[in-house]
Amino acid sequence: MSAQPHSVTHHSEAPKSFIRRYIFSTDHKVIGVQYWLLALAAVTVGMVLSWLFRAHLAWPHLVIPGFGGQMRPEQYLALVTMHGTIMVFFVLTVAPQSGFGNYFLPIQIGADDMAFPTLNMLSFWITLVAFLVLISAFFTSGGAPINGWTSYPPLSAVGSVSGPGQGMGETLWVISIGLFCLASLLTALNFISTTIEMRAPGMSLMRMPLTVWGWFVTAVLGLLAFGVLLAACILLLLDRLAMTSFFVPGGLVFNDTQPALAHAGGSPLLWEHLFWFFGHPEVYIAILPAMGITSHILSNFSRKPIFGYKAMAYSLCAIGFLSFTVWGHHMFVSGMSPYSALAFSFLTLIIGVPSAIKTFNWLGTLWGGKIQFTTPMLFAIGFVSLFVTGGLSGLFLAQPSIDLPLHDTYFVIAHFHLVMAVAAIFGIFAGTYYWFPKMFGRRMSEKLGKTHFWFTFVGAYLTFMPMHWMGIMGALRRYASPGGLGFVARMAPIDIFITIAAFVTGAAQLLFYFNFFWSLRHGEKVDENPWHATTLEWSIPSPPPHGNFLAAPHVYRGPYEYSVPGYTEDYLPQHLTPEQVAQTAEAGS
Amino acid sequence: MNHTEAEAQPIANITWAGGPSPLAVNKKKLGMWLFLLSDSITFSCLLIGYSYVRLASPDWPRPFEFYPAIVKATLMTVILLTSSLTMVLGVHAAHKGERSRAVKYILFTMLGGILFDVIHISEWINLILNEHVTPFHNPWGSPLFGGAFFGLTGLHMLHVTIGVIYLGVIAWGFGTKRFAAEDVEVSGLYWHFVDLVWMFIFPLIYLINVTPK
Numbered sequence: 001m002s003a004q005p006h007s008v009t010h011h012s013e014a015p016k017s018f019i020r021r022y023i024f025s026t027d028h029k030v031i032g033v034q035y036w037l038l039a040l041a042a043v044t045v046g047m048v049l050s051w052l053f054r055a056h057l058a059w060p061h062l063v064i065p066g067f068g069g070q071m072r073p074e075q076y077l078a079l080v081t082m083h084g085t086i087m088v089f090f091v092l093t094v095a096p097q098s099g100f101g102n103y104f105l106p107i108q109i110g111a112d113d114m115a116f117p118t119l120n121m122l123s124f125w126i127t128l129v130a131f132l133v134l135i136s137a138f139f140t141s142g143g144a145p146i147n148g149w150t151s152y153p154p155l156s157a158v159g160s161v162s163g164p165g166q167g168m169g170e171t172l173w174v175i176s177i178g179l180f181c182l183a184s185l186l187t188a189l190n191f192i193s194t195t196i197e198m199r200a201p202g203m204s205l206m207r208m209p210l211t212v213w214g215w216f217v218t219a220v221l222g223l224l225a226f227g228v229l230l231a232a233c234i235l236l237l238l239d240r241l242a243m244t245s246f247f248v249p250g251g252l253v254f255n256d257t258q259p260a261l262a263h264a265g266g267s268p269l270l271w272e273h274l275f276w277f278f279g280h281p282e283v284y285i286a287i288l289p290a291m292g293i294t295s296h297i298l299s300n301f302s303r304k305p306i307f308g309y310k311a312m313a314y315s316l317c318a319i320g321f322l323s324f325t326v327w328g329h330h331m332f333v334s335g336m337s338p339y340s341a342l343a344f345s346f347l348t349l350i351i352g353v354p355s356a357i358k359t360f361n362w363l364g365t366l367w368g369g370k371i372q373f374t375t376p377m378l379f380a381i382g383f384v385s386l387f388v389t390g391g392l393s394g395l396f397l398a399q400p401s402i403d404l405p406l407h408d409t410y411f412v413i414a415h416f417h418l419v420m421a422v423a424a425i426f427g428i429f430a431g432t433y434y435w436f437p438k439m440f441g442r443r444m445s446e447k448l449g450k451t452h453f454w455f456t457f458v459g460a461y462l463t464f465m466p467m468h469w470m471g472i473m474g475a476l477r478r479y480a481s482p483g484g485l486g487f488v489a490r491m492a493p494i495d496i497f498i499t500i501a502a503f504v505t506g507a508a509q510l511l512f513y514f515n516f517f518w519s520l521r522h523g524e525k526v527d528e529n530p531w532h533a534t535t536l537e538w539s540i541p542s543p544p545p546h547g548n549f550l551a552a553p554h555v556y557r558g559p560y561e562y563s564v565p566g567y568t569e570d571y572l573p574q575h576l577t578p579e580q581v582a583q584t585a586e587a588g589s
Numbered sequence: 590m591n592h593t594e595a596e597a598q599p600i601a602n603i604t605w606a607g608g609p610s611p612l613a614v615n616k617k618k619l620g621m622w623l624f625l626l627s628d629s630i631t632f633s634c635l636l637i638g639y640s641y642v643r644l645a646s647p648d649w650p651r652p653f654e655f656y657p658a659i660v661k662a663t664l665m666t667v668i669l670l671t672s673s674l675t676m677v678l679g680v681h682a683a684h685k686g687e688r689s690r691a692v693k694y695i696l697f698t699m700l701g702g703i704l705f706d707v708i709h710i711s712e713w714i715n716l717i718l719n720e721h722v723t724p725f726h727n728p729w730g731s732p733l734f735g736g737a738f739f740g741l742t743g744l745h746m747l748h749v750t751i752g753v754i755y756l757g758v759i760a761w762g763f764g765t766k767r768f769a770a771e772d773v774e775v776s777g778l779y780w781h782f783v784d785l786v787w788m789f790i791f792p793l794i795y796l797i798n799v800t801p802k
Contacts, residue, residue: 110607115616189623197616199607207607227627231634234740243725244736246642262725265646265733270638277634555607 014546024125026117027546031124032103033439038128039095039428045135046086047506053079058492058499060481076480077146078165082138084149085173087421088282089180090131095428096289097222098127098187101215104435105191107537107544108209110200110553115193119186126183134176137169145170148478150275151177153247153268157239158261161254174237181230184222191219200536202555206313207574209535209559210306213313214292217320218285224324225281232274239266247271272334276327283420284323287387288316290427291358294380297434298362300533301377302369303570305560308361315354322351332400333407341400348398355391359384370563370570374531375449379430382457383423389461390419393468408478411471414464422460429456429512436516437530441542442523444515452511459505466494532571535559539575621775625782628748632786635744636793639737650729651798652720661712662795665705666787669749672701673784676777683773688764691773695760698780702753709746713739738794745790748783755779 015021022030055062056071067075106114114120137144142164147155151173160167195216199208208216238244243262250264299306306312328336328344362384371377393415396402406412429452437443475488482488529538536553537544553575561572568584576584614622643649653659679694716722716738724736759776762768 116620119620185624185627189620189627192623193616193620197614197619201607203607223623223627224630227630228634231631231638234631234635234744235638238724238736238740242736242739243723244740245725245733246638246736263732265731266642267645270641274634274638 024121026113026121028102028106028114028117028120029439029544029548031120032099032101034124035094035102035127036099036432038124038131039091039099042086042090042094042131043425046083046091047509049079049083049086051503051506053083054499054502056480057482058496060483071480073480074143074146074164077148077163077478078138078144078169080478081146081148081165081173082134082144085134085177088149088286089177090127090134092286092421092424093180093184093282094127096293096424096431097191097215097218097285098123098184100211100293100428100431100435101191101218101289102187103439104537105212105215106194106198107540107548108212108535109195109198109203110536110549110555111194111198112547112549114190115197116190120190123183123186123190126179126186130176130179130183133172133179137165137172137176140165140168140172142167142169145173150279151236151271152275153236153239153266153271154249154252154263157236157247157266157271158252158254158263159240161258161261171237171240174233174240178230178233178237181226181233184226185230188219188222188226191215192223195219200553200555203574206310207555207558208313209292210295210309210312210316211289211292213316214289214295217316218288221281221285221288221320221323225278225285228274229278232271232278235274236271239263269331269334272331273327276330277324279330280327281320281323283416284319286420286424287427288320290383290424290430291316291387293427293431293434294362294383295358295365296535297376297380297430298365298384299560299562300434300531301372301374301380302365303372303562304365304369305558305562306361307364307367308357309558309560311357312361315357318354319351322347322354326351329398329403332403338400345398345400349395352391352395355387359388359391374433375444375446375453376430376434378450378453378457379426379433382453383426383430385457386418386423386426386460390415390417390423394419405474406471408476409471410467410475410477413477414467414471417464417467418460422464426456429453432516434531435537436519436523437526438537438542438544440520440523441525442519442521443526443530444519444523448511448515452508452515455508455511456505459501459508462501463498463505466498470494529573532569534561534571534573536574539573615771617771617775618778621778625778628782629786632744632789635741636789639741639793642731642733642737646731646733648730649798650727650731650734651800652727652729652734653795653799655799657715658712659795659799661708662791665708666791668701668704668708669784669787672698672705673781675701676780680770680774680777683763683770686770688766691770692760692764695756695763695773695776699753699756699760702749702756702780705749706746706753709742713742734798741790741794745783745786748786752780752783 014027015025025031052064053076055064056076061070063069064071102114102120106112142160144165145151145156146163146165147170151170155162155166156170158166195212235246239246239248245263245266247268247270248261248263248266249268252261252263253259254261295306295312326344326348328340329348332341366381393411397406397412397415433444433449470491473487473491475482475491483492526542528540528542531538536555539553540549554577555574556577557572557574559574561574563570564572566585567581568587572581675694675697679691679698682691682694721728722735722738724739726732727735756776759768759773763773
């Protein structure tokens, strides 16, 4: 290796014009921030939608402005559909992977940009168009689609006969998600190429930060999963626009004033298989980057090497692999053979093994560390807490005999919100508080950050824990007015409690908005390494210049060399040469 | 030697140690391979979906006569395979630095793609106008036949058409020394993939739907 000169591609000068520099930029850092801001806009919309339908669930007779009286069932369903779609695709997929991954993956492996910068820009703009197409569904005459974020046929395949939002609104939904798949495929192949091709000399696979492992495995999942959803979207679009019947069986009647539909011969199960073959890897696409960020931050603020680095890397790969074998556990009630259900159940429970490895290693990292309770550290610990809580209910749902009564109840809502949604959001918050100083050269307010953490952490539990009980008592999801069912009506006080908790938690996010935008201009200025961390992003100025590295970086050691015996500082950066290390050690002794 | 120094030795001569790209694969080639991997999954899903509805439909039609449908499809297969051969020759010439020869072979490849499209579209027109096949209806049996046929062959035809445009850009860029031989090779990967997909569509759409004697 030493014989060959390190081929740093000589990056061009930073573009001068505002548009080339900040709008149509090919710089991975600008694109990362663009993705992050897109996710911020999306999460704001998604959160407001959730407030609206939570308000309806708590107070069904409430008149909300803009809804023309009390909320109608189709309006309620449109809200939950758009909430789920926006949150899963445009927040949980965009922010941790495309946002932070774009910004920090090249820097952490010592590269000056992604492998395909122009393709990267294209991916962002396709994603943005996809988001706008989705939002425009609200403004069609029938309104937004009403079939949930999973878009199950035949409701989703037959047009407005199945509901007001199922006309143009649902078509826009399919087009939006198809575009999103395309953009995510391009991003994924970009991430993989970058990780394999562009690592600095000495950055072997086993010296990559676990964040990079998280993004890399996620990119592999994205590459293999989004193509499946793309195919499913093509077929669904054909069903809707070309009147084919891939997902529609014959003889469907929606109401007694209309004859049976002309469709014949298809099967809704085909969609379920295609969708969940994508859908299960998708939940890991949301959570794996957050796992990487959590590992990174726990090690940093425990001032200890990550416990079991290799086990952490391998367990990420194992979770990624297993995620492709378990899609059937979303379909236990679809009439599948009990023997298939047994196999899917078994494989699903196996995911508990690598997940437990990760959890114990996180705890092992904390054990005996000199823990610094900074805001990013609190959110990382919060991630571990939520992941464990939500993961345990996953063990219930993985078993067909327990899943049958719990399917489509609030128990499922509680499960996936804790383990996938809120946990991944905590990963995003942790990453934001942690890397903000690097991205903008200033620190976010710790006081506001900690307040934000406690409100969000306690609020998330207060919102979602009661849903477990509601689910076990039989409350069903996707019912606009469950109060008509006597046994559900008795749960009304719980619904009110949840709604209030959701409002308070949501209001606490204003602290975050304020902290973020205020700190951009007024935060405390920091040097290049405010957290005394070891990885390459902390070896360059804050914010990083165009092209990232002033001199071609070289890597000499693993990513988590904290509290190394025999060394004066309690952190040993990856880029320090052995000579520099020896000098520092001499000077210290 | 303490822990610090022992850890500090750079890993020497390991393929995956970072630095110059591992396995001597350049970025563009790896990117194209990854794209083809994901695209093959999209096509696989469509083919699996097609197989699923075909198996689930008792009245699945088998409308293709030996002449003209199978003869035409065979001719298209031969044309596409030949275009892959000219593509190989083009890549070979490009690597030897014979620019005009490489461009000539790429143009032959494009010609193959165009011929393929022309025959395919004539077949589509025949099916639509004379046999009255639409994506949602056909005179023979399960209405899914039309959707599957037009969906799969349409997506493949789109790939061929994009490939012809892509090769045109490559031929122009390589002829004017804007692109390197590597770029020709990467475009060749795409072309062979499109060819390979057809080798699945030909038996699965055409051969198993031949009218039984």
